[in-house]
Amino acid sequence: MNIISIILLLWRIIILSCCYGAATTSTASPPIAKPNCTTHCGDVAIPYPFGIGPHKDCYLDGWFQIDCRHNNSTTSANYSRQVPFLKSVDLELLSIVLFEYGRQLVWVKNPITFFNCEGKETHQPQNLTGSPFMYSQTGNRFIAVSCGLYATVTSDHGTIAGCRSICQNTTGGDFGNCYEGNGCCQDTLGTNALSGSLTIEISSSSKMSDPMGDCKYAFLVDEDWFVKNFKNFQDLKDMGSVPVVLDWMLNVHDYGERFREKPNLTVNQSTPICTRSTSDLTSEPILICDCPRGTEGNPYLLQPCQGAQIVLKYEYDLYTLG
Numbered sequence: 001m002n003i004i005s006i007i008l009l010l011w012r013i014i015i016l017s018c019c020y021g022a023a024t025t026s027t028a029s030p031p032i033a034k035p036n037c038t039t040h041c042g043d044v045a046i047p048y049p050f051g052i053g054p055h056k057d058c059y060l061d062g063w064f065q066i067d068c069r070h071n072n073s074t075t076s077a078n079y080s081r082q083v084p085f086l087k088s089v090d091l092e093l094l095s096i097v098l099f100e101y102g103r104q105l106v107w108v109k110n111p112i113t114f115f116n117c118e119g120k121e122t123h124q125p126q127n128l129t130g131s132p133f134m135y136s137q138t139g140n141r142f143i144a145v146s147c148g149l150y151a152t153v154t155s156d157h158g159t160i161a162g163c164r165s166i167c168q169n170t171t172g173g174d175f176g177n178c179y180e181g182n183g184c185c186q187d188t189l190g191t192n193a194l195s196g197s198l199t200i201e202i203s204s205s206s207k208m209s210d211p212m213g214d215c216k217y218a219f220l221v222d223e224d225w226f227v228k229n230f231k232n233f234q235d236l237k238d239m240g241s242v243p244v245v246l247d248w249m250l251n252v253h254d255y256g257e258r259f260r261e262k263p264n265l266t267v268n269q270s271t272p273i274c275t276r277s278t279s280d281l282t283s284e285p286i287l288i289c290d291c292p293r294g295t296e297g298n299p300y301l302l303q304p305c306q307g308a309q310i311v312l313k314y315e316y317d318l319y320t321l322g
């Protein structure tokens, strides 16, 4: 690379930073929801095709309807706090991602499945049969707590994950134990069986009983959350539910036509891109939309994405220069 092209490169970087900044500060951030629709529940942003209301047009269909419920917290500080629920599957919603590395994700709270735990009911993972939601294979882990157990999670299609723990010097409470299979165990999820309803089962695999008691429990959990936030098993048990990642998808057969009914945007670099895609999660082709590189907005609103063309151009130049 000679000196001229280095100067050229620097100049372009300056242009890029100048104009990118200008573009993002001079325009209001693009809408996430349809006009006159509520955009947030508590502090969770609800982008279309998800929606709260008040009108039916605010969400794509009943699967994506969000119910904004009162927290019911009795503490005055959080008296009026609102909590979003995915109404169709009755799960508390933590966040929605429209597009990340080619996937569409939501985080929800899913119950921990307890066995023989005083004051705890045995709730199985929520039944997602027929819904556009699926337990994410890559985002979640299966964890089972207690010693001398054999735990499995199965779907309608077979076993997804299973693990065995031993009872050796169990002190409880150490997260590393799950990876060693001592007093706790874990497994990654199998690839193609995550749709429908999941059932968690636990049986004793040894005669030794856990010095911590007979209470055993297991759950699917967002692996990143678990690694970052896990403190001890008692806190976890008190929570009763943990974050899990769900993939969500739009079936081309069901939704493709709706996105083709979009107003004929003159095709330019602001036009949202919808692609038909296949997924290892389902045999049906799915539809994924995104804003073109360098622009931002919610592609499902079928409005031009926002962002300056100059950004696209120079970004492109930079890539071709290198």
Ligand SMILES: *[C@@H]1O[C@H](CO)[C@@H](O)[C@H](O)[C@H]1NC(C)=O
Residues within 6 Å of the ligand: 035, 036
């Ligand atoms: C939004 O609400 C305003 C005031 O009620 C109304 O005039 C407008 O037509 C509504 N817009 C849409 C897209 O429904």
Ligand SMILES: *[C@@H]1O[C@H](CO)[C@@H](O)[C@H](O)[C@H]1NC(C)=O
Residues within 6 Å of the ligand: 069, 070, 071, 072, 083
């Ligand atoms: C608050 O209580 C109402 C009535 O019992 C219930 O329908 C709602 O789901 C509760 N809210 C939450 C966030 O649990």
Ligand SMILES: *[C@@H]1O[C@H](CO)[C@@H](O)[C@H](O)[C@H]1NC(C)=O
Residues within 6 Å of the ligand: 071, 072, 073, 078, 081, 083, 092
């Ligand atoms: C309600 O808020 C309290 C305090 O922030 C929190 O501990 C509790 O989990 C919330 N309940 C629900 C159902 O989200």
Ligand SMILES: *[C@@H]1O[C@H](CO)[C@@H](O)[C@H](O)[C@H]1NC(C)=O
Residues within 6 Å of the ligand: 127, 128, 129, 130, 197
């Ligand atoms: C899950 O839901 C489907 C459809 O509603 C139903 O047919 C099935 O029996 C349910 N499975 C379980 C284990 O409840």
Ligand SMILES: *[C@@H]1O[C@H](CO)[C@@H](O)[C@H](O)[C@H]1NC(C)=O
Residues within 6 Å of the ligand: 168, 169
């Ligand atoms: C268990 O504890 C005993 C006594 O403290 C010790 O001798 C033994 O090495 C420990 N075993 C393991 C696997 O840590």
Ligand SMILES: *[C@@H]1O[C@H](CO)[C@@H](O)[C@H](O)[C@H]1NC(C)=O
Residues within 6 Å of the ligand: 264, 265
């Ligand atoms: C959109 O309009 C342009 C110009 O009128 C036309 O050439 C193009 O075929 C239209 N696209 C669609 C998808 O209808």
Ligand SMILES: *[C@@H]1O[C@H](CO)[C@@H](O)[C@H](O)[C@H]1NC(C)=O
Residues within 6 Å of the ligand: 265, 266, 267, 268, 269, 270, 271, 304, 309
């Ligand atoms: C792209 O097309 C949309 C819709 O016709 C228009 O609003 C927008 O200004 C166009 N953008 C550019 C950079 O031409």
Ligand SMILES: CC(=O)N[C@H]1CO[C@H](CO)[C@@H](O)[C@@H]1O
Residues within 6 Å of the ligand: 075, 077, 078, 081
């Ligand atoms: C008392 C109490 O639970 N306060 C919480 C209210 O909500 C805020 C925001 O979520 C929390 O940070 C407080 O801890």
